[in-house]
Amino acid sequence: DAKTTQPTSMDCAEGRAANLPCNHSTISGNEYVYWYRQIHSQGPQYIIHGLKNNETNEMASLIITEDRKSSTLILPHATLRDTAVYYCIVRVASGGSNYKLTFGKGTLLTVNP
């Protein structure tokens, strides 16, 4: 699995957009980019995933660069409840023997009032 690099921590003002970057320069053509978050004392929560096109759902938007070497998770209007550790993960899309998620240390996003 490709490794990812994320900032250790970020701050964001409540109501503003939170933009969380992730580098995955060794990603291969059949690997998806996944984003999860983990609020203290809870299990990780799936947010969004994508292969090469930008994706949007009710929680967030995922912007993947054309060369696929980096991506940005965007929370359009951050709230205090978005304070969490955000994990960027690359995972094989198909053809694998298993589809494990390899978590790094993630980014601690703190949303301030």
Add this chain to the structure above:
Amino acid sequence: DAGVTQSPTHLIKTRGQHVTLRCSPISGHKSVSWYQQVLGQGPQFIFQYYEKEERGRGNFPDRFSARQFPNYSSELNVNALLLGDSALYLCASSLEVFQPQHFGDGTRLSIL
């Protein structure tokens, strides 16, 4: 719809004992995965099961075992518990093995 449910939520054991953790996937999900999360780190992959077959195993000793039942629920067993096994054990389910995994809130295991 109910999410992934795990039981028990908390458990205290002593060294050398055995433990069984249980997981019920989201209805209709056929794949279950197990992860271990020690304090301050991200979850680490232990096992993945699909249609009762083991599809993958992480770098954990043979003291760790698991199985998946015909109703797609799963058990994680750990024998000869060590202090280092103290962690949050997470179960995740997915509709098919290659689709997004959805996590439960885990079982907090403490070894004394």
